[in-house]
Amino acid sequence: xxxxxxIIFVAREKDGRLRKIPIPLHYAGVFVAAAVVGAFTITxxxxxxxxxxxxxxxxxxVRSQQEALRKDYNQLxxxxxxxxxxxxxxxxxxxxVSALYGLRESRLGKAATAPVAPDTADSAPLFTEQAxxxxxxxxxxxxxxxxxxxxxxxxxxxxxxxxxxxVSLAGAPTLWPVIGPISSxxxxxxxxxxxxxxxxxxxxxSAAFGDPVRAAADGMVETASMASGYGREILINHGNGxxxxxxxxxxxxxxxxxxxxxxxxxxxxGMSGRSTGPHLHYExxxxxxxxxxxxxxxxxxxxxxxxxxxxxxxxxxx
Numbered sequence: 001x002x003x004x005x006x007i008i009f010v011a012r013e014k015d016g017r018l019r020k021i022p023i024p025l026h027y028a029g030v031f032v033a034a035a036v037v038g039a040f041t042i043t044x045x046x047x048x049x050x051x052x053x054x055x056x057x058x059x060x061x062v063r064s065q066q067e068a069l070r071k072d073y074n075q076l077x078x079x080x081x082x083x084x085x086x087x088x089x090x091x092x093x094x095x096x097v098s099a100l101y102g103l104r105e106s107r108l109g110k111a112a113t114a115p116v117a118p119d120t121a122d123s124a125p126l127f128t129e130q131a132x133x134x135x136x137x138x139x140x141x142x143x144x145x146x147x148x149x150x151x152x153x154x155x156x157x158x159x160x161x162x163x164x165x166x167v168s169l170a171g172a173p174t175l176w177p178v179i180g181p182i183s184s185x186x187x188x189x190x191x192x193x194x195x196x197x198x199x200x201x202x203x204x205x206s207a208a209f210g211d212p213v214r215a216a217a218d219g220m221v222e223t224a225s226m227a228s229g230y231g232r233e234i235l236i237n238h239g240n241g242x243x244x245x246x247x248x249x250x251x252x253x254x255x256x257x258x259x260x261x262x263x264x265x266x267x268x269x270g271m272s273g274r275s276t277g278p279h280l281h282y283e284x285x286x287x288x289x290x291x292x293x294x295x296x297x298x299x300x301x302x303x304x305x306x307x308x309x310x311x312x313x314x315x316x317x318x
Contacts, residue, residue: 173216174299175262176205177213177246178280186290201283204282206277206279207269213267215244219237219259220236220259221266222237225256226272231247232250233249236266244285247283
């Protein structure tokens, strides 16, 4: 006969009697197995939850590092942009200084690229002290001429001309193109847009928007068009290597190739291009080198009309 094993639970009733509850042993095995499976399941869930917490913490750390890298990258971009602006400003300043001093093409560079005889290629120096000293002398003379208004030319056979002699030349632009106070002079100044030091190659004459701008001397209009920086500008060639430029205009009264006379209306005051308000940017160039126009502003339209009563220049160029 097969033996059966039981687990007996004994309970005392209210009346004091004992009550026995037998449970077959194989049921107990099933219960224990279920308990073990449940324990393993709970342990697995707890492990999965722990791993999820670790992955979440790792993800948050990576995201924080990514955000820090993004901020560093944006900061580097800003620094690079500032450096680009500084480089562009320095390049612009170098171009202005080159235009002022007439050094658009380096003479030392020409010496460096000049052909050298084969027998002296190894011994002849590219730059000599004499050439270096001569270049410095020419640079100093060009700077003096640009700031004082004197005319000098190197290697062209044209002698130095003083301001008085130059003004006495026929067609010298001595007429004020528009009447008003000079708000910005020729030479070094602070840029009104970025506050950095820059070179101003002309004078700014304050005037009302739409005031007529007149030719400072007889000549031919070389250009009358939009340009970067000065907006609508007019460039007049007066001969003898002399040019005048009128910038920030609101409109034109002449066209390229047209002959104009002293006092003729050529355009109107405006604020086109890089301008903080209505005014005229006026330049005088001698052999393509800007010089101080203030030395030559000696005559007004009223003086010109009084000197030539037969022909009123204010009525020309309509």
